[in-house]
Amino acid sequence: MKNFANPISNTEIDRQKLIDSSQFQSIHWLVLALSVILTISAWYIATAQLNKGIAERFERESLQVIELVKERMVLYEHALWGAVAHIDASENEISSQQWQNYSNSLQIDRTYPGINGIGVIYNVMLEQRDSFIQAQRIERPSFTIHPQHQEQELWPITFIEPASTNQQAVGLDVAFEQNRYIAIKNARDTGLAQLTGPITLVQDAKKTPGFLFYAPFYKKTLAHDSISSRRKSIQGVAYAPFIMYKLISGTLAIDKRLVTLKISDNGQSLYNDLDNADKSIIDPNPLFKEQIMINVYGREWQFTISSNLTFRAATASNQPYFILVAGIIINVLLLALFIFLSRANKQALAYADDVTRELKIKTQRLKKSNQDLEQFAYVASHDLKSPLNAIRKLVSWLNEDCENILPDSSKEHLRLLNNRSERMNKLLDDLLDYARIGRHEYAPRKLELSATAHEIFSLLDHPSGFSLTVEKQELRLPKIPLEIVLRNLISNAIKHHDKASGQIKILYKKAHDMHQISVQDDGPGIPSELFAKAVEMFQTLQPRDKVEGSGMGLSLSKKTVEHYGGSLSIESDGLNGTTIVILWPVSQEIA
Numbered sequence: 001m002k003n004f005a006n007p008i009s010n011t012e013i014d015r016q017k018l019i020d021s022s023q024f025q026s027i028h029w030l031v032l033a034l035s036v037i038l039t040i041s042a043w044y045i046a047t048a049q050l051n052k053g054i055a056e057r058f059e060r061e062s063l064q065v066i067e068l069v070k071e072r073m074v075l076y077e078h079a080l081w082g083a084v085a086h087i088d089a090s091e092n093e094i095s096s097q098q099w100q101n102y103s104n105s106l107q108i109d110r111t112y113p114g115i116n117g118i119g120v121i122y123n124v125m126l127e128q129r130d131s132f133i134q135a136q137r138i139e140r141p142s143f144t145i146h147p148q149h150q151e152q153e154l155w156p157i158t159f160i161e162p163a164s165t166n167q168q169a170v171g172l173d174v175a176f177e178q179n180r181y182i183a184i185k186n187a188r189d190t191g192l193a194q195l196t197g198p199i200t201l202v203q204d205a206k207k208t209p210g211f212l213f214y215a216p217f218y219k220k221t222l223a224h225d226s227i228s229s230r231r232k233s234i235q236g237v238a239y240a241p242f243i244m245y246k247l248i249s250g251t252l253a254i255d256k257r258l259v260t261l262k263i264s265d266n267g268q269s270l271y272n273d274l275d276n277a278d279k280s281i282i283d284p285n286p287l288f289k290e291q292i293m294i295n296v297y298g299r300e301w302q303f304t305i306s307s308n309l310t311f312r313a314a315t316a317s318n319q320p321y322f323i324l325v326a327g328i329i330i331n332v333l334l335l336a337l338f339i340f341l342s343r344a345n346k347q348a349l350a351y352a353d354d355v356t357r358e359l360k361i362k363t364q365r366l367k368k369s370n371q372d373l374e375q376f377a378y379v380a381s382h383d384l385k386s387p388l389n390a391i392r393k394l395v396s397w398l399n400e401d402c403e404n405i406l407p408d409s410s411k412e413h414l415r416l417l418n419n420r421s422e423r424m425n426k427l428l429d430d431l432l433d434y435a436r437i438g439r440h441e442y443a444p445r446k447l448e449l450s451a452t453a454h455e456i457f458s459l460l461d462h463p464s465g466f467s468l469t470v471e472k473q474e475l476r477l478p479k480i481p482l483e484i485v486l487r488n489l490i491s492n493a494i495k496h497h498d499k500a501s502g503q504i505k506i507l508y509k510k511a512h513d514m515h516q517i518s519v520q521d522d523g524p525g526i527p528s529e530l531f532a533k534a535v536e537m538f539q540t541l542q543p544r545d546k547v548e549g550s551g552m553g554l555s556l557s558k559k560t561v562e563h564y565g566g567s568l569s570i571e572s573d574g575l576n577g578t579t580i581v582i583l584w585p586v587s588q589e590i591a
Contacts, residue, residue: 028338035334039327046320054315058288061259062305065252066294069303072114072251073213073296076240077193079112080215083238087120087217094120096139096159103161114250115240116201116210119160121174121184122236126152140170149176155184157239168203169241180212186298187214188234189227194298198268201241209270210243213297244271258311260286262304270301283309319413322391329387391417442478444587449473449517453506456487462494465501473508475515476587481560485568486519488553489580493521514566515584520577527574534570554580 086102087094094102103118112118124132129145136143136158145156155174160166174180183196196212204210214237218224222233244263248271252261260282263271274282286306294301395418398406406414450470457468468490475482486506493504505520526534535554557580558568566584 032331032334032338035327035331039324039331042327043320043324046323050317050320055288057315058259058307058311061257061307061311062290062292062303065257065259065261065305066292066303068251070294070296072247076112076115076213076242077215077297079106079115079118080193080213080238080240082106083118083120084215084217087236087238088220094159096136099159100161100163108162114242114247116203116243116246117160117162117166117169118238118240119166119169120158120236121155121214121239122158123188123234124154124156126154129154132156144171145173146171147173147176149173151175151181155181155237158236160241166203166241169201172202174212183212183298184214184237187216187237188230190298191216191218191224191230192297195296197299198265198270201243203241204243206243208243208245209268210241211265211270211299213240213242215239245276247271249276258308258314260306260308264302264304265299281309283307283312287312287315314407314409317409317413319417322417326387326391333387442480444476445479446474446476447479447482449475449506449508452479452483453486453490456483457490457504460487460491460494463500465499466494466497466504467502468504468506470506471508475508477515477584478564481564482584485557485560485582488557489519492553493519493523493578497521497523499523510586511583513586515582515586517582517584519580519582521579522577525572525574525576526570526578528572531570531572535568557582 083102090098099120106112106118108115108118122132124145132154133143133145145154153175157169157172157174160169163170174184177199179197179199183194187194193213193215196214198209199211200207201210216230216237217235218230218233219235222229224230224233248261248263260273261271262269262273283306286308289304289306292303292305294303395414398414399418402410450472453470454468490504493502502522505518507518507520509516535558554568561568561582561584564584566582568583569581570578571581572578
């Protein structure tokens with residue numbers, strides 16, 4: 001009885017060991033952990049890239065706003081210098097009617113949107129005041145200069161068109177107020193167009209911030225090449241008044257912008273979207289905000305630019321979340337697969353208990369379990385393609401169903417998602433090819449190297465500028481493995497080329513008992529320190545968005561060659577071309 005009991009006890013111990021082996025092992029947790037890490041990494045990278053793109057777009061929008069303001073100010077400057085040229089071209093002093101005719105010819109409302117008018121301010125010394133007024137009253141009996149001040153020179157606004165909206169400004173002596181007076185003296189002394197600081201125009205009923213823009217003109221017979229000579233020869237300035245909110249609305253309509261704008265001059269507000277725009281598009285918590293100082297015709301304008309709700313909507317993207325969801329689905333499928341395999345193993349052991357407790361059966365089942373684990377990567381690659389194909393199908397449906405309603409940004413996101421899915425599908429295909437190496441032995445057969453290589457080259461989607469030269473040589477090698485190697489090497493030579501055209505050469509020589517096949521290209525080369533990395537799995541030497549590929553080509557070729565007893569090496573100076581050297585054992589003829 002004792003002798004009978006001992007075998008049963010030993011069998012139970014062995015059985016328990018097998019049951020323990022069917023539980024989750026460290027390799028399962030490692031695979032799951034790596035899958036989770038990859039998912040989170042992909043989500044993080046996608047989020048970082050998206051945020052970088054959004055930040056760059058905000059920067060472009062900000063610079064565009066500033067450039068538009070600069071361009072518009074240059075346009076107004078040209079208008080003022082045009083007015084100066086008109087005055088200089090007149091043999092006599094211009095009259096009110098002549099200025100009106102000139103202004104009408106400019107078509108200010110259409111040619112210079114945002115400008116409040118264009119006019120002339122003459123420099124009048126205090127002792128010339130009465131005679132100047134009398135001269136102007138010949139055409140305009142009600143003309144007068146106002147208000148009075150303590151300065152010894154006068155700068156009255158003499159002409160301004162259109163007169164209907166600027167009548168209150170006629171006769172206004174701008175020397176009465178410091179911002180106006182300082183800017184006009186700066187224009188006189190520099191000979192350059194100048195802006196005033198923030199002011200309120202007398203013709204602005206709303207009393208909102210504005211400024212004046214001056215361009216000086218001098219007496220024709222006097223020099224004006226120094227400050228002193230300019231002060232002696234100054235005759236006046238052409239000027240344009242601006243109401244700031246009208247200028248911005250004519251230049252940068254809020255409904256055409258993705259940013260909110262505030263402009264200030266020396267701490268004084270010139271313009272603020274909060275006071276002038278539809279507040280429904282103002283973002284109370286903007287994604288981005290920056291301040292930029294710009295020198296504008298003698299003034300320092302501070303632009304405070306922040307993103308608005310339109311920008312937030314235009315840059316919204318669910319791409320990182322699609323990646324995260326896809327990764328979670330893959331992780332769940334992996335976990336379900338592990339659980340399924342674990343339960344299947346337990347059920348197999350339970351059935352085995354009913355059939356036999358013999359060590360041979362247990363050993364066979366343990367061996368089968370280990371083989372199943374060895375095949376896991378191969379099976380997992382197949383199963384991973386199902387959710388991936390589902391994602392690609394979903395993207396296709398979205399493109400078809402929503403083509404006319406999706407914004408361009410969303411279409412671009414779907415295109416990127418489809419490209420990433422295709423890339424992952426190619427990666428899985430390469431993984432399957434990699435896993436298949438060694439599962440089937442191909443017998444050597446006679447083939448012609450040149451014909452085989454050219455057939456592969458013709459089937460590749462290569463640019464028309466690439467050519468292939470191959471030495472003619474009869475070989476006896478496994479054809480399909482050789483085709484796999486040549487296809488990957490020729491494809492790499494094309495994909496990683498830095499020009500639109502190139503030449504690929506395939507050379508042959510026999511070295512001892514080895515076929516030596518060299519694939520040369522005239523591309524950018526591979527630095528010697530990257531040789532080892534180049535033949536590793538999933539490695540590319542250029543960004544994947546620049547060169548589509550799985551990073552498996554050289555690795556797959558190397559493993560194939562090594563499986564048949566050969567070797568693969570890289571030769572390159574890192575600057576001019578790369579040569580991949582294959583050594584393949586010579587097959588022995590069978591009598």
